[in-house]
Amino acid sequence: QVQLVESGGGLVQAGGSLRLSCAASGLSFSIIGMGWFRQAPGQEREFVASINWSGGVTLYADSVKGRFTISRDNSKNTVALQMTNLRPEDTAAYYCSAGRNSYASRNWAAYDYSGQGTQVTVSS
Secondary structure (H helix, E strand, O other), X not given: OOEEEEEOOEEEEOOOOEEEEEEEEOOOHHHOOXXXXXXXXXXXXXXXXXXXXXXXXXXXXXXXXOOEEEEEEOOOOXXXXXXXXXXXXXXXXXXXXXXXXXXXXOOHHHEEEEOOOEEEEEXX
């Protein structure tokens, strides 16, 4: 079955950096788009970043543009989210998601699977 396992979350001070990683199995990773979403307590799930099958197209939420970078390694079935200059408002559970086609997308409905999430907490 499909498994998406996130890692790399933790507690960091504002201005710091974290690198999230997602290991995928049970799917044709190299031909599908991947995304990262986040959800803070009491808030709706929010798009963070997405990458198409080849890594040639990336999309970012305006709130993270210039601070976060999404990348993928199709030889290892992994997708990463490098987060820099973190802010307290970035605090949330971060979820890796696998798309139902090859494209990058901001739309949650374009994704079939998500992992269990990894918590990111940014202190001020």
